[in-house]
Amino acid sequence: MSQTPDSAVRTYIEQHRAAFLDDLAEWLRIPSVSAQPDHAADVRRSADWLAAQLKKTGFPTAEVWQTPGAPAVFAEWPSDDPQAPTVLVYGHHDVQPAAREDGWDSEPFEPVVRGNRLHARGAADDKGQVLFHTLGVRAHLAATGRTTPAVHLKLLIEGEEESGSPHFRALVERHAERLAADAVIVSDTGMWSEDTPTVCTGMRGLAECEIRLYGPDQDIHSGSFGGAVPNPATAVARLVAALHDEHARVAIPGFYDGVIELSDRERELFAELPFDEGQWLRAAKSHATRGEAGYTTLERVWARPTAEVNGIGGGYQGPGSKTIVPSSAMVKLSFRLVAGQDPDHVEKAVRAWAEQQVPAGIRCEITFTGATRPCLTPLDHPALKSVARAMGRAFEKPVRFTREGGSGPAADLQDVLGAPVLFLGISVPSDGWHAPNEKVELDLLLKGVETTAYLWGDLAEHWRHAP
């Protein structure tokens, strides 16, 4: 155990809790909705607010970084220990759209505390989880008597995450030197539940494409020609049907190339989580589970690659009927990728497979629209162990391990900076990200503060830089 006295940290947090929540409420009042152009000024105001707040916290450097879209905020607080590792915290200061009439019980940009919950758009996703790093680093300093953090601490808080991070990778590439780090800590995720603190060890990657099939040069009469020419809507359906084999495995040759299989240890760890399939199905608003044979539901969404239809269309979709052979049809597919898979290799495999499926007389156009690499931190990585230890001290409970089924810009940081990505989040599934009445549990938020107050010291102690 570290020598940092936990009680000193807790006392500091308790003393500064009210001011911290006031600051958070002030930030939450700025409707920094990146998807809505009429909020562009608010997003800029949010960046300015955060940069000022980080300066106030003590970061010697806190800058607003412009992009062709919304600005990001970068801050840096070097350690006085030159051998300390460098950690880059990632988060975002933009939020999803929200309006009272969407079903909010109060104004989404007028924070309100009900019981132990702070309700506002962005409370959990992601302003609360960004801001806990400010009080966290102050508590770390106060409890240790340090004047600089035990690690070289950097923050990069982007302003377009809720809009797909269109300029994020370019921003990271441009500033790669200033962003250089030994580890990236993403504070934009959650944990298993109120009772089960967890650390996420990876996210799936993503490759997305649209396949358009062209048959007749225009819609043609199904009576005059039907049954004697290839129908692109039928062809697109047969393509989709061929995506999976009878075990619900993706049937594209080469798709699984390089996949890092789940270790027995990780399967055990997943199995230890208090998983309730009925509850999961309710969250999924679905009526049955279905997926690759030989894997549990959690393994399927966290650790297995998938091929999913996001949209399909062709021909007449209006009311009533129209007896045509449609001229074209399309399908939008997304492939979730796991560690070891290369989006470029997957793209090649999909192209070769699709072109081979399409019957004579049908022309095939495939467009790949985006790719995100998977990321995975090995269970024995020293930084991961530090995060789990710090979290365990804060929550006074054993910490378990999860993964995320989704994909995020964190992968760009891993990619460009060559640093492992760790996830430190205290949000819980009931927080209602992107939904009305988004909230953050105040107890958990302060556990987040406390975790970071322990983390920097633990990291510096157990993971000396370049020995």
Add this chain to the structure above:
Amino acid sequence: MSQTPDSAVRTYIEQHRAAFLDDLAEWLRIPSVSAQPDHAADVRRSADWLAAQLKKTGFPTAEVWQTPGAPAVFAEWPSDDPQAPTVLVYGHHDVQPAAREDGWDSEPFEPVVRGNRLHARGAADDKGQVLFHTLGVRAHLAATGRTTPAVHLKLLIEGEEESGSPHFRALVERHAERLAADAVIVSDTGMWSEDTPTVCTGMRGLAECEIRLYGPDQDIHSGSFGGAVPNPATAVARLVAALHDEHARVAIPGFYDGVIELSDRERELFAELPFDEGQWLRAAKSHATRGEAGYTTLERVWARPTAEVNGIGGGYQGPGSKTIVPSSAMVKLSFRLVAGQDPDHVEKAVRAWAEQQVPAGIRCEITFTGATRPCLTPLDHPALKSVARAMGRAFEKPVRFTREGGSGPAADLQDVLGAPVLFLGISVPSDGWHAPNEKVELDLLLKGVETTAYLWGDLAEHWRHAP
């Protein structure tokens, strides 16, 4: 051969040709577009014009029959021979929409003769082919010296064919007694080509349905849940893929029940037609043929039942991507049916098959939106032989036999009246039905007149009523 002197018929037609074309032009100037509400008065005017014209022709009865939509015209001219068969001619007086800016070289409702062609909306579909019955019956009377036709002649000319004949079946049912006939002659089709006069012996039937599959209660995140719940877009694609087997035969159990297979004789007759696959493909605006193994293209479109996707849709179809598992997906299917198939039986077969395909967790809703029975006249039917003989005399060429791949309200007449349906049409594929610059070949139009001038005598001679 009938004793009607062909030269007398030809002379009569030649003498009255100019007046006939003037009448046709007058009718074509009425824009009787049934699909456009602002032309409702024109459709009524067209019905009134036709009823008056039929009176002028000599029909003792010519009435406008109201429907909840556009009116039909009924006319009757009994024969003085009580044992003569009764023939009901079917056609329609409404037309497809047309506007100069669609690509017409002249005003669509201002008929113009260029060379041997009369251009106007409705010239071939169907006013020209309705009106040739007026000059035809006059020529028949003039050449035979009769004062009444050799058959009991009835006409039913509907006003909503181009709008899907929504009130036609009810109209026929209401007036079934007055419409009673031994045979129905449909003059709303065409022949193989200018050089190859043909008689159509059947049309395919039609059963249409929409299948909607419901998965999650709303679109859900493909990262959080993808790969572990059933996707309705995937399910709909798999359903469509299962429609056909590897021989492109419909794979729905029971679908082919009752199908009257093509006879060797009819396959020979089809094979005798001067079929050019390249030309057919150009008309189909398609780039390959594809269909049920063991059948030629003509056999596939004329004499084999099909399952065709008219539309498919589900999930996100806009620009870019959206990583969801969609909440629902749908497909619109149409089944062309051939003689011997029963639309109700097909509906039952499709429902049983679809419900059995759908995976657990997906709810299936099937709506059948319309059904038309197939019709087929046996090659040895005496009335069919009369039509072929009359056409052969007019065209001075052997007459061949075709079928139509499409489906039409003629089947309702066959159904309600219990009478065989015959097709007498002189339109050719180049006439441009529903397209800009629709035209009718004047020579062929007058061959149509001549055919009907011979037909009534031939029928009365070879097909005595109730012997």
